[in-house]
Each structure stands twice: as structure tokens, then as C-alpha cells.
Amino acid sequence: MPKRVGIIGVGSTKFGELWDYSFRDLITEAGTKAITDAGIDGKDIEALYIGSMSPGLFAEQEHISALVADYAGLSGIPATRVEAACASGGLALREAYIAIKSGLFDIVVAGGVEKMTDVSTESAMINLMGAGDQEWEAFKGVTFPALYALMTRRHMFEYGTTIEQISMVSVKNHHNATLNPNAQFQFEVSIEDVMNSPIVADPLRLLHCSPITDGASAVILASEEKAKKLSDEVVWISASALATDTIALHDRKSLSRINSSVIAARNAYEQAKIKPKDIDFAEVHDCFSIAEIMAIEALGFCEFGNGGKITEDGETALDGSIPINPSGGLKAKGHPVGATGIAQAVEAVLQLTGRAGRRQVDDAEIGLIHNVGGSGATSVVHILER
Numbered sequence: 001m002p003k004r005v006g007i008i009g010v011g012s013t014k015f016g017e018l019w020d021y022s023f024r025d026l027i028t029e030a031g032t033k034a035i036t037d038a039g040i041d042g043k044d045i046e047a048l049y050i051g052s053m054s055p056g057l058f059a060e061q062e063h064i065s066a067l068v069a070d071y072a073g074l075s076g077i078p079a080t081r082v083e084a085a086c087a088s089g090g091l092a093l094r095e096a097y098i099a100i101k102s103g104l105f106d107i108v109v110a111g112g113v114e115k116m117t118d119v120s121t122e123s124a125m126i127n128l129m130g131a132g133d134q135e136w137e138a139f140k141g142v143t144f145p146a147l148y149a150l151m152t153r154r155h156m157f158e159y160g161t162t163i164e165q166i167s168m169v170s171v172k173n174h175h176n177a178t179l180n181p182n183a184q185f186q187f188e189v190s191i192e193d194v195m196n197s198p199i200v201a202d203p204l205r206l207l208h209c210s211p212i213t214d215g216a217s218a219v220i221l222a223s224e225e226k227a228k229k230l231s232d233e234v235v236w237i238s239a240s241a242l243a244t245d246t247i248a249l250h251d252r253k254s255l256s257r258i259n260s261s262v263i264a265a266r267n268a269y270e271q272a273k274i275k276p277k278d279i280d281f282a283e284v285h286d287c288f289s290i291a292e293i294m295a296i297e298a299l300g301f302c303e304f305g306n307g308g309k310i311t312e313d314g315e316t317a318l319d320g321s322i323p324i325n326p327s328g329g330l331k332a333k334g335h336p337v338g339a340t341g342i343a344q345a346v347e348a349v350l351q352l353t354g355r356a357g358r359r360q361v362d363d364a365e366i367g368l369i370h371n372v373g374g375s376g377a378t379s380v381v382h383i384l385e386r
Contacts, residue, residue, distance in 0.1 A: 005100045006227035006234035007384070009038025009220035010346040015334030016184040017117045018214040023059040024071045026216035027113040030339075031072045034109065034218035040230060042072065045220075046105040048079040051092030051112035052338035057127040059115045068111065085131030086287065088112060089217070089341025090371030090380030096221050097240045097382075106223045112339035113216035124212050128337070131374035133248035145209060147249050147375045148288040149201035154255035155290060156203075158305065163203050165308030167194040169289035170207050170331055172317055177328025179359035184213055184334030208289040213334035217342040219349070235349045238366075239271035239383040247377040258291075258376035261298035265370070268381040269300070274366065276300035279383075281323040281351060281361045283344035285372035286330050292316075295370055296324060299381070318359060326351065326359045341371035341380060352386040 011033025013026050021029075027050070035042055048069055056062045065079035082092040089112030096110035116124055129138040132147065155161050171191055177183035189207055197206040227234045243263035246252055253259065269275060276299060284299065286292035293307035301322050302310045310316060316324040327333045327347040330340060348367040350356040364386070371380045 004224040004236050005097050006222055006224065006236045007219050007345065007349050008222050008227050008231040008234055009034045009040070010218070010349045011037055012182055012217040012343055012346045013215050014182045015213050015215035015336060019117070021214060023055060023061055023113065023115040024067060026115060026214060027068050027111055027218070028071045030113070030216035030218040031109060031111055034220050038220040038230065040107070040220065042074060044107050045074055045077060045109050047077055047099055047108045048074060049082055049092040049096045049099070049108065049110045050079065051082045051088035051341060052114060053083060053085055053088050054127045054130060058119060058124070084378045085373035086285070086337045087341060087371045087373030087378045087380050088338040089343065090369070090382070091242065091341065093219065093341055093345055093382060094240045094242055094380055097237055100221055100223050106226045108221045109218055110221060110342060111216065111218035112342035114336035114338040115214050116212045116336060117214050121212065136248045136250065143201065144375070145201035145204055145288070148290055149204045150249065151255050151294070151375070152203055152290040155294065158256045159308070161293065161308040163195065164191060165312050166208060166289045166293065167191045168311050169286065169292045170194045172311070173286065173325050173329040173331040176318060176326050176359055177332030179357065180328050180333055183328045183332055184211055185328070185332040204288060210287045210330040210335040213336040215334055215336035215339050215343070217339045217346050219342060219345050233353045235352045236385050237382055238385050239268040239381070241265070241267035241271065241381045243267065243379050245377050247374060249375050256294070257304060258294055258298050258372065258379060260376050260379035261295060261370065261372065261381070264379040264381040265299045268383050272383045274383070278366055279322065279368045280364045280366050281326055282368040282370060283325055283327060283347050284329070284370040285340070286325060287335060287372070289331060291372070292324060292329065299368065299370060318361065323361050326356065326361055341369070344369040344371060345382065345384070348384045352384060
């Protein structure tokens with residue numbers, strides 16, 4: 001059984017409203033870039049795991065595991081589609097990790113893709129609610145902005161978190177995205193811009209919400225023996241943890257914290273034998289700006305209720321004590337739901353190998369990536385080290 005699993009290559013498309021790209025174009029580009037970055041031949045790849053939430057609803061294409069293998073020139077290998085709502089990419093990474101860790105394969109590609117903009121905004125919102133409880137949430141007319149608005153209100157009530165602090169998350173992540181050439185929104189916003197944008201679900205406004213996005217990302221994983229032979233810049237996966245919670249928000253013990261993230265983070269830290277203070281940066285699931293505040297609390301970067309304060313104090317900025325979402329996050333980099341977890345891994349690898357350009361975190365040695373499905377029914381946490 002391999003002692004360690006490493007990432008030896010990464011690739012990503014630009015994120016955005018990519019009208020000239022098809023579903024298959026996106027994943028083929030990302031996969032080709034990852035293979036090139038790894039410096040391997042496609043024939044070296046032994047298996048494929050692809051995360052995608054709703055290709056049938058967004059792109060009218062099911063059976064995507066075989067399709068992706070076909071268009072990547074990998075027909076014949078085992079190919080598996082992985083779905084866990086917005087955590088599909090993170091779970092695909094975990095499945096690829098497990099496949100190598102078990103000793104079954106030596107080189108595996110994990111990818112994620114979603115083509116979301118070929119349907120109307122109304123259709124996209126309906127499709128995304130497939131990540132919630134259809135009977136008790138979607139059927140009653142609830143949307144994901146409404147679910148996170150409920151969580152926002154509760155967090156504000158319990159801890160005194162302010163809408164200004166939540167807006168600062170958007171401001172920070174838009175700034176980071178201006179430094180990311182693949183980001184969807186490469187422009188700055190002010191607190192006033194955020195707070196004066198249209199209301200989506202009170203108190204959340206448009207600039208508190210991640211966009212509808214097209215995009216794909218891919219990473220090449222290898223066993224320790226293969227990785228050392230193939231690359232001088234291996235990023236090691238030192239922990240992979242998955243946890244779940246109730247799918248319906250009303251069944252949760254708390255609306256102000258995501259318990260699946262708490263559990264997954266605790267398990268990941270135990271696997272890696274480190275503590276939250278050892279993390280140099282994190283890519284977290286900020287589908288709404290309140291989600292970043294809840295994430296940094298669940299991941300142990302501050303006490304519960306202090307997420308807004310450390311954001312206001314600049315601790316989560318690129319030059320802060322714990323940089324959060326240097327890529328721009330889901331809020332500004334974009335959120336092609338099936339690809340998001342893999343895109344987080346791509347960013348972590350770029351940071352840990354010193355290739356993140358103007359958004360490079362100084363002396364980055366250990367990074368954490370955190371991918372959430374739905375309103376927190378699934379959380380996947382990985383810790384990566386150079």
C-alpha cells in the first residue's frame with residue numbers, strides 16, 4: 001500500500017460565462033493542461049474520477065464518465081462519475097486519493113466540470129435546489145440563497161456578526177480575483193457596492209452570492225514511488241476527510257455552524273497530525289459570503305462567532321495571519337459546482353509550488369481545501385503539503 005499520495009500536475013480552464021465552450025470542450029482542456037503540467041503521457045493514466053453535479057439538467061448529458069474518458073483519449077480505462085452536489089469535485093479528489101492509497105492504481109486523474117449557463121437563471125436555481133431537500137425545502141419554494149439567508153440571520157443573532165463584516169468577505173475575494181487570470185469576476189468592489197447591490201434573500205444581496213459559472217479543472221495524482229520518479233515538485237495529500245449532516249436545514253442542531261465541516265476538519269487534522277494554527281492558507285467554500293465566515297470557524301481558525309471579527313481585522317487577507325481564498329473563492333473566481341473542489345486543489349498546488357503569481361502567499365508550506373455540498377449536508381476537507 002502506498003505510504004503517500006501526491007499531486008504531480010494541475011490544469012484549469014478560465015471560469016465564467018463561456019458561450020463558445022461545450023461541456024466536453026471544458027473538461028478536455030482542463031485534462032490536457034493537467035497531463036501536460038505533469039509531464040506524462042495519457043497512456044500512463046490508469047483511472048479517472050470526474051465530479052459533476054447536474055450535467056443532465058444543465059447540459060442534457062448523462063453518462064459523462066465514459067464521455068470524458070473518450071474525449072480525453074483515455075477510452076478503455078475505468079472511469080467513474082462522482083456526485084455530492086457542490087462538493088462533487090472534492091469527493092472526486094477523495095475517491096482518486098483512495099484508489100491510489102488502496103494500492104489499486106498508481107496514476108489517476110481527478111476532474112470536475114459543470115456547464116451551467118446554457119439554461120436560464122430560473123432553471124439553474126431549480127437545478128441547484130436538487131442539492132437540498134426536495135420535499136421539505138424545494139417544494140415549499142425555498143432557494144439556496146434563502147437557506148443561507150436563514151443561516152446568516154441566525155449567525156448575526158447569536159454572535160452579533162454584522163452585514164458589514166459579511167460584505168468584507170466579498171470585497172476581499174473580489175480583490176484576490178483581480179490577481180487570478182482564470183477568475184470570472186476580475187474587478188474590485190467596495191463595501192458600499194456590496195451593500196447597495198440588489199437584495200436576493202434578505203439580508204443577502206447580489207454581491208454576497210457566488211455566480212452561475214462554466215468551467216473545469218483537473219489534477220493528476222500518483223503514488224509516492226511514481227510521483228518521486230515523475231516530478232520534482234510533488235504536493236502531498238496528507239489528509240482526506242469526508243463528513244455529512246442532515247440534508248434539510250430545519251433538522252440541524254444549529255443554523256449558525258456547519259457541523260459536517262467541523263467533523264471533517266477534526267478528522268483531517270488528526271490524519272495530518274497538525275493543528276489549525278499550522279495551516280498557511282485555505283481555499284474554503286464561500287458559495288455565499290456568510291459561508292466563508294462559517295467555514296473559518298468550523299475549520300478552527302477562530303472561535304465560533306469570531307469569523308466576522310477576524311475578517312474585519314484583515315487576518316484573512318493575502319497578507320494576513322491565515323489567508324482565505326487567495327484564488328478569489330467561489331464568490332469571485334466562480335462556482336461551476338462540479339469543478340469547484342478540484343479548482344481548490346489546483347489553487348493549493350499553485351500556492352505550494354510557488355506558481356500563484358501576484359496572489360502568492362508568502363512561505364506557503366501547508367494548505368487546506370474545504371468543499372461543501374448543499375447547505376452543509378456534505379463537507380470534504382483535504383490538507384496538502386509541499
